Amino acid sequence: MSESVCVFVVDDEALVLLTIEHAMEDGGFDHKTVLSAEDALTLLEKEGETCRALVTDVNLGGKLTGWDVARSAREQLPTLPVVYVTGDSAHEWAAHGVPNSVLISKPFVAAQIVNAVAGLLNTEPSLSAAS
Amino acid sequence: MSESVCVFVVDDEALVLLTIEHAMEDGGFDHKTVLSAEDALTLLEKEGETCRALVTDVNLGGKLTGWDVARSAREQLPTLPVVYVTGDSAHEWAAHGVPNSVLISKPFVAAQIVNAVAGLLNTEPSLSAAS
Amino acid sequence: MSESVCVFVVDDEALVLLTIEHAMEDGGFDHKTVLSAEDALTLLEKEGETCRALVTDVNLGGKLTGWDVARSAREQLPTLPVVYVTGDSAHEWAAHGVPNSVLISKPFVAAQIVNAVAGLLNTEPSLSAAS
Amino acid sequence: MSESVCVFVVDDEALVLLTIEHAMEDGGFDHKTVLSAEDALTLLEKEGETCRALVTDVNLGGKLTGWDVARSAREQLPTLPVVYVTGDSAHEWAAHGVPNSVLISKPFVAAQIVNAVAGLLNTEPSLSAAS
Amino acid sequence: MSESVCVFVVDDEALVLLTIEHAMEDGGFDHKTVLSAEDALTLLEKEGETCRALVTDVNLGGKLTGWDVARSAREQLPTLPVVYVTGDSAHEWAAHGVPNSVLISKPFVAAQIVNAVAGLLNTEPSLSAAS
Amino acid sequence: MSESVCVFVVDDEALVLLTIEHAMEDGGFDHKTVLSAEDALTLLEKEGETCRALVTDVNLGGKLTGWDVARSAREQLPTLPVVYVTGDSAHEWAAHGVPNSVLISKPFVAAQIVNAVAGLLNTEPSLSAAS
Numbered sequence: 001m002s003e004s005v006c007v008f009v010v011d012d013e014a015l016v017l018l019t020i021e022h023a024m025e026d027g028g029f030d031h032k033t034v035l036s037a038e039d040a041l042t043l044l045e046k047e048g049e050t051c052r053a054l055v056t057d058v059n060l061g062g063k064l065t066g067w068d069v070a071r072s073a074r075e076q077l078p079t080l081p082v083v084y085v086t087g088d089s090a091h092e093w094a095a096h097g098v099p100n101s102v103l104i105s106k107p108f109v110a111a112q113i114v115n116a117v118a119g120l121l122n123t124e125p126s127l128s129a130a131s
Numbered sequence: 132m133s134e135s136v137c138v139f140v141v142d143d144e145a146l147v148l149l150t151i152e153h154a155m156e157d158g159g160f161d162h163k164t165v166l167s168a169e170d171a172l173t174l175l176e177k178e179g180e181t182c183r184a185l186v187t188d189v190n191l192g193g194k195l196t197g198w199d200v201a202r203s204a205r206e207q208l209p210t211l212p213v214v215y216v217t218g219d220s221a222h223e224w225a226a227h228g229v230p231n232s233v234l235i236s237k238p239f240v241a242a243q244i245v246n247a248v249a250g251l252l253n254t255e256p257s258l259s260a261a262s
Numbered sequence: 263m264s265e266s267v268c269v270f271v272v273d274d275e276a277l278v279l280l281t282i283e284h285a286m287e288d289g290g291f292d293h294k295t296v297l298s299a300e301d302a303l304t305l306l307e308k309e310g311e312t313c314r315a316l317v318t319d320v321n322l323g324g325k326l327t328g329w330d331v332a333r334s335a336r337e338q339l340p341t342l343p344v345v346y347v348t349g350d351s352a353h354e355w356a357a358h359g360v361p362n363s364v365l366i367s368k369p370f371v372a373a374q375i376v377n378a379v380a381g382l383l384n385t386e387p388s389l390s391a392a393s
Numbered sequence: 394m395s396e397s398v399c400v401f402v403v404d405d406e407a408l409v410l411l412t413i414e415h416a417m418e419d420g421g422f423d424h425k426t427v428l429s430a431e432d433a434l435t436l437l438e439k440e441g442e443t444c445r446a447l448v449t450d451v452n453l454g455g456k457l458t459g460w461d462v463a464r465s466a467r468e469q470l471p472t473l474p475v476v477y478v479t480g481d482s483a484h485e486w487a488a489h490g491v492p493n494s495v496l497i498s499k500p501f502v503a504a505q506i507v508n509a510v511a512g513l514l515n516t517e518p519s520l521s522a523a524s
Numbered sequence: 525m526s527e528s529v530c531v532f533v534v535d536d537e538a539l540v541l542l543t544i545e546h547a548m549e550d551g552g553f554d555h556k557t558v559l560s561a562e563d564a565l566t567l568l569e570k571e572g573e574t575c576r577a578l579v580t581d582v583n584l585g586g587k588l589t590g591w592d593v594a595r596s597a598r599e600q601l602p603t604l605p606v607v608y609v610t611g612d613s614a615h616e617w618a619a620h621g622v623p624n625s626v627l628i629s630k631p632f633v634a635a636q637i638v639n640a641v642a643g644l645l646n647t648e649p650s651l652s653a654a655s
Numbered sequence: 656m657s658e659s660v661c662v663f664v665v666d667d668e669a670l671v672l673l674t675i676e677h678a679m680e681d682g683g684f685d686h687k688t689v690l691s692a693e694d695a696l697t698l699l700e701k702e703g704e705t706c707r708a709l710v711t712d713v714n715l716g717g718k719l720t721g722w723d724v725a726r727s728a729r730e731q732l733p734t735l736p737v738v739y740v741t742g743d744s745a746h747e748w749a750a751h752g753v754p755n756s757v758l759i760s761k762p763f764v765a766a767q768i769v770n771a772v773a774g775l776l777n778t779e780p781s782l783s784a785a786s
Binding site: 357358361362 | 464465467468472484486487489490491492493494
Binding site: 595596598599602603615617618619620621622623624625 | 726727729730733734746748749750751752753754755756
């Protein structure tokens with residue numbers, strides 16, 4: 001059990017990042033953090049094989065959104081657990097989210113992030129077991 | 132009960148269309164059929180308010196795909212039940228499908244289409260009941 | 263397989279009843295039909311042990327509603343599959359429906375009723391298997 | 394993220410309350426606690442708009458039960474996550490619980506309460522996203 | 525769509541077989557039928573690659589049961605939809621069934637078999653899409 | 656609430672055991688630990704009535720595996736929550752796991768174990784409530 005379970009976190013708001021990173025540490029997860037969609041795509045390209053789950057804000061302050069990041073990540077890693085956090089884009093999830101993802105509306109608490117990531121990881125084995 | 136439940140069907144292959152339309156009639160559904168993504172978008176714009184579910188092929192022979200049609204439909208109708216049928220694009224669903232959708236791989240039978248549309252319609256009330 | 267699977271149907275509108283009864287027959291189910299909540303309670307008391315599923319309209323034209331019928335039925339038969347059909351009471355389901363029930367909004371088609379009843383019956387064995 | 398996520402807790406047993414409140418704090422939730430069904434209804438009337446989830450004991454020592462509290466809460470807040478805790482009323486849930494609720498039997502641990510509340514909150518966005 | 529969707533059916537009771545085969549044909553499925561667990565294993569070995577779903581009675585009148593048939597089938601085809609039908613072995617499912625299977629208790633109707641097979645096939649694409 | 660919720664843990668690797676035991680304590684669970692399948696069967700026979708959930712490694716270094724332990728446990732306790740952890744046997748779950756179980760692949764974190772056990776315990780009441 002020396003290996004870790006690494007979650008990629010994408011957010012451009014310092015306070016939300018703190019909550020998410022604290023939640024990840026509390027749950028026992030490692031995390032790699034980036035502040036923009038562009039950096040997220042670079043991280044996925046370079047170190048995607050270490051990514052076990054993605055937590056991304058939807059609005060990332062640039063042209064690309066969390067919807068774009070998740071779609072790129074799923075093209076590379078089709079079974080990747082995806083969790084979106086959002087202040088005001090929940091209504092777009094039905095059209096722009098990926099299947100089998102969880103959307104968490106702000107304000108949220110640490111337990112919701114941990115519950116979402118752990119829950120999606122725990123349902124993944126049925127997929128890999130069956131592939 | 133004079134009103135009908137109308138399903139929009141989008142497919143460019145005559146034989147698949149026949150199977151889907153036959154399935155819809157068997158299940159008691161009305162349907163409106165178009166042969167391209169472009170016609171689907173026009174139909175949604177003109178008569179979207181009559182649409183209770185969408186069944187779309189993924190590869191539609193043009194630039195736009197079934198992934199695009201479903202995303203547009205969900206922007207207009209966020210709770211719309213969406214069923215994709217596909218011969219060889221199942222691997223793209225994890226990145227390009229909409230949440231709470233069903234993907235059916237060819238070859239398929241009538242009962243699968245009816246089951247998917249009826250099942251999604253039957254879980255929709257929890258949404259409208261809660262909204 | 264000479265035994266039958268009997269569904270209790272409660273509705274005071276002749277046309278809706280016709281659709282439901284036709285759907286039940288199509289699916290291979292037997293059915294016993296009553297036109298009021300009061301008759302439903304009497305039927306449950308007398309022949310409840312033959313009831314494998316309940317399909318009830320919500321508004322039954324009297325003091326008692328389909329919400330009441332389902333609650334009484336579940337007190338007697340805790341694992342009974344329950345399907346509500348309703349024209350305009352969908353918004354009350356979140357407060358007045360029973361757990362693990364399905365609500366179908368009018369207009370609906372035969373396939374939705376059959377899908378709901380068969381689907382609930384098929385998830386029941388996990389209950390009895392575990393009891 | 395200065396806003397909090399507030400859970401209403403209803404219980405008349407001091408020791409159970411302690412476990413629930415401790416669990417809520419551990420998970421990062423705020424909570425407002427009342428000791429009776431009557432006080433719960435008053436709290437919902439006055440401050441219902443701040444309520445993000447309800448955790449209620451079933452037997453509350455008075456005429457009204459947790460079943461009644463949850464039904465009232467859902468009439469006011471149709472998408473409210475509801476968690477029941479109970480020592481000996483689990484068999485009544487099938488008839489008296491609200492849909493999409495979780496029932497936890499005593500004895501239970503903190504992680505079960507946090508898992509139930511966080512899990513129900515995390516599935517709520519699909520509702521609001523689609524409404 | 526000239527290809528068919530073939531379901532393997534295993535049952536040693538003529539009347540139950542008739543109901544299942546009739547249900548399969550009604551739903552649009554092809555089927556291959558065998559009367560014993562031993563013949564089922566031979567069929568899987570010879571023509572397993574044509575099998576899209578398995579419907580098996582639990583008690584098959586010999587040493588091997590439907591539990592054994594399903595386990596063998598899943599070793600060969602890990603994502604295979606599995607439906608058990610049984611008169612009196614429902615209580616064994618929790619220990620001897622395979623994950624993501626459906627158990628249908630006798631007496632049952634055609635719609636339950638079709639619903640179970642179609643429903644499991646329709647959730648399979650998420651697996652293959654993600655593999 | 657002086658009673659505890661006891662989880663049986665079966666693992667022959669000291670480091671994995673440490674992670675699981677730490678997770679259980681963090682979540683508020685009591686646990687009884689054994690290092691082999693044989694000891695697990697003895698523990699179930701002697702103290703099975705105190706067991707509220709089972710967490711077992713699949714490969715236990717002997718003839719019997721975690722698949723065997725879970726099957727025996729479910730024969731005795733049909734509603735028992737079962738969680739498997741495994742390094743390289745995930746592909747066998749589809750054929751050898753019990754229904755309604757969770758499989759967690761190594762490496763994993765504490766939050767996944769707690770989420771799996773708490774989640775399965777929280778869905779169990781619907782079973783007992785309906786039995």
